[in-house]
Amino acid sequence: MQKTPVISRIRRLAVAAVFLSALAAFTLSAHATTMENIRLNQTGYYPESRKVATVVVSDDKSAPSEFLVVGVPGGRTVFRGKLSAELFWWEESGERGFRADFSAVSAPGRYKLVILGDVPYRSESYPFTVSDRAFKDVAVASMRTYYFQRCSYALARKHAGKWARAAGHPDLDVTYHPSSGHWEGEGKVTSPGGWYDAGDFGKYVVNSGITVGTLLAFYELFPNYFPDKSLDIPESGSGRPDILDEVKFNLDWMKTMQDVDGGVFFKLTTLSFPGYIMPDEDRGQRFIIGKSTTSSLNFAAAMAMAARVYAPFDSVYAKNCAERALLAWEWAVKNPGAAFKNPADVKTGEYRDATFDDEFIWAAAELFITTKEKRFADFLKGKEVSYSGEPSWQNVHSLAALSLASVKNGLDAQRLDTIRKSVTKTADKWLTEMDKHLYRMPNMKFIWGSNSSFANMGVGMIYAHIISGDSKYLLGAVEIADYLLGKNAVGISFVSAFGTKAMSNPHHRQSVAGKVGAIPGFLAGGPNAGQQDSAHGVTYSSKLPAKSYEDAYKSYASNEVAINWNAPAVFLFGAIDALMRSQK
Ligand code: G3I
Numbered sequence: 001m002q003k004t005p006v007i008s009r010i011r012r013l014a015v016a017a018v019f020l021s022a023l024a025a026f027t028l029s030a031h032a033t034t035m036e037n038i039r040l041n042q043t044g045y046y047p048e049s050r051k052v053a054t055v056v057v058s059d060d061k062s063a064p065s066e067f068l069v070v071g072v073p074g075g076r077t078v079f080r081g082k083l084s085a086e087l088f089w090w091e092e093s094g095e096r097g098f099r100a101d102f103s104a105v106s107a108p109g110r111y112k113l114v115i116l117g118d119v120p121y122r123s124e125s126y127p128f129t130v131s132d133r134a135f136k137d138v139a140v141a142s143m144r145t146y147y148f149q150r151c152s153y154a155l156a157r158k159h160a161g162k163w164a165r166a167a168g169h170p171d172l173d174v175t176y177h178p179s180s181g182h183w184e185g186e187g188k189v190t191s192p193g194g195w196y197d198a199g200d201f202g203k204y205v206v207n208s209g210i211t212v213g214t215l216l217a218f219y220e221l222f223p224n225y226f227p228d229k230s231l232d233i234p235e236s237g238s239g240r241p242d243i244l245d246e247v248k249f250n251l252d253w254m255k256t257m258q259d260v261d262g263g264v265f266f267k268l269t270t271l272s273f274p275g276y277i278m279p280d281e282d283r284g285q286r287f288i289i290g291k292s293t294t295s296s297l298n299f300a301a302a303m304a305m306a307a308r309v310y311a312p313f314d315s316v317y318a319k320n321c322a323e324r325a326l327l328a329w330e331w332a333v334k335n336p337g338a339a340f341k342n343p344a345d346v347k348t349g350e351y352r353d354a355t356f357d358d359e360f361i362w363a364a365a366e367l368f369i370t371t372k373e374k375r376f377a378d379f380l381k382g383k384e385v386s387y388s389g390e391p392s393w394q395n396v397h398s399l400a401a402l403s404l405a406s407v408k409n410g411l412d413a414q415r416l417d418t419i420r421k422s423v424t425k426t427a428d429k430w431l432t433e434m435d436k437h438l439y440r441m442p443n444m445k446f447i448w449g450s451n452s453s454f455a456n457m458g459v460g461m462i463y464a465h466i467i468s469g470d471s472k473y474l475l476g477a478v479e480i481a482d483y484l485l486g487k488n489a490v491g492i493s494f495v496s497a498f499g500t501k502a503m504s505n506p507h508h509r510q511s512v513a514g515k516v517g518a519i520p521g522f523l524a525g526g527p528n529a530g531q532q533d534s535a536h537g538v539t540y541s542s543k544l545p546a547k548s549y550e551d552a553y554k555s556y557a558s559n560e561v562a563i564n565w566n567a568p569a570v571f572l573f574g575a576i577d578a579l580m581r582s583q584k
């Protein structure tokens with residue numbers, strides 16, 4: 001008898017709960033139509049971030065004007081805002097849209113945006129978080145990708161999880177290609193280790209150089225960000241920062257690419273790209289190919305940086321890096337115009353470059369900082385060194401400016417001031433462009449690897465922030481990271497495993513052949529107006545530059561991953577996370 005009131009109360013509550021959840025489902029279904037037209041960072045924002053989503057509309061009169069930010073789950077409204085009065089237009093994506101500024105939402109939590117208005121605009125976004133370590137996980141994952149790129153190396157389940165794999169390419173019996181200046185009869189070359197360049201299994205010194213340069217530059221500014229035991233790699237626990245253990249894996253290989261005369265070979269690959277197979281299945285003969293001014297100078301710059309960075313940990317190793325850097329430099333001075341071109345029988349990556357001034361300046365700058373030798377000061381005298389745009393594997397000039405602007409060196413105060421101002425001036429130009437842009441982004445050409453250009457712009461903004469102390473640059477850098485994580489014209493997070501709709505089919509042989517999904521933390525090359533792979537089985541849904549992207553494994557022109565593209569992503573995510581934390 002006594003039970004009845006209790007049971008009936010429970011029943012009444014249950015009926016109410018069913019009614020409420022039905023109401024919630026009804027409210028949601030009224031909204032839950034198109035997530036695609038709200039473009040925002042699908043991973044997360046810092047409490048202090050400027051939070052601006054892009055709401056794409058078609059050109060009709062029923063355009064929305066208001067939006068909500070609601071909690072997930074629960075749907076409690078935490079903010080009600082108005083869309084921008086201005087309707088923006090971006091010709092690169094052929095899109096028209098409003099901005100939704102929800103910067104005021106700063107309490108840690110999980111949310112989504114709900115656009116109020118008539119169909120078809122009534123919609124809600126992918127969920128995102130607000131957290132004071134918003135980019136920590138993506139920074140760690142993007143740095144951990146280098147472990148997965150290790151050549152001649154088995155990935156153990158303990159560190160690699162379901163992506164564990166056998167070692168591939170021992171590279172203990174590599175053949176000299178005649179383009180190397182040696183011939184086969186001289187015997188086999190031993191050149192194990194290093195990182196695979198990208199989705200392919202080649203190892204290219206030019207690209208290794210800029211990658212190591214970017215990662216070591218990050219270390220010089222943020223030595224405590226990836227400390228020992230932070231990356232869950234086999235060397236974790238060595239007593240040395242994990243980032244330096246990982247970079248050393250590639251440096252050791254780079255050293256094997258130096259010829260006896262100091263010059264540095266161009267690449268180590270098969271004659272053509274293999275199919276979609278695992279590293280250990282790729283048994284084709286590998287060759288040491290070419291020797292060039294660019295490979296020698298990028299090697300010199302990277303080794304010069306390594307010499308100063310590794311000195312406190314291992315003076316013998318560091319000294320060897322310095323000696324090798326000098327030998328490579330001297331070779332380049334004697335061979336200032338040795339261009340690399342693929343020999344007729346070689347079809348792998350060419351990293352074609354016709355101008356070497358930028359490589360000379362970068363190598364001289366790093367050698368000057370490390371050795372303080374007068375010959376490098378003399379070399380830099382009278383040469384313009386400035387930061388006028390983001391670096392790329394092809395144009396490394398601005399890396400010289402960034403190092404000189406931030407690492408202690410003996411340049412005179414006036415020259416340093418000019419270099420530093422060039423960084424803030426370029427960052428100012430980008431901020432001005434961002435103010436006018438639908439997505440609040442700097443203007444850019446959508447070339448092969450465009451995402452790395454954006455990431456490098458973000459890195460430039462980080463330097464501008466460090467040089468000036470002005471947080472407007474840091475906030476700008478965060479917005480560039482937002483682009484990579486979903487605030488873009490295809491509405492996808494370009495970083496694998498980060499975001500509800502994240503890149504998941506990279507042109508990455510291990511990921512394709514492994515059949516266990518994409519390894520997390522890789523940045524896709526991104527929209528590429530060239531669409532060079534359209535003749536090789538890739539169908540693009542748009543011809544517009546900012547939409548020239550397909551999350552398809554065959555799309556090597558828009559969806560490959562590469563060590564030189566991930567490096568500025570690591571820098572950007574890691575620097576933002578470190579700086580946001582230190583601002584508190
Ligand atoms: O330099 C011109 C520039 O003047 C012009 O405005 C622009 C317009 O398209 O093109 C520029 O040349 C482009 C060049 O990259 C430099 O950006 C070429 O069109 C473009 O085809 C070339 O793409 C390179 C690609 O290899 C093909 O060679 C990428 O930068 C480079 O990152 C990529 O690297 C490959 C390796 O070869 C092999 N391993 C994978 C790696 C990543 O895809």
Ligand code: 9MR
Pocket residue numbers: 198199200273348349536556560
């Ligand atoms: O898979 C290759 C990729 O790693 C390179 O970056 C790209 C550009 O050099 O080339 C890819 O290989 C393609 C080749 O160039 C053309 N035929 C299709 C290949 C992809 O399966």
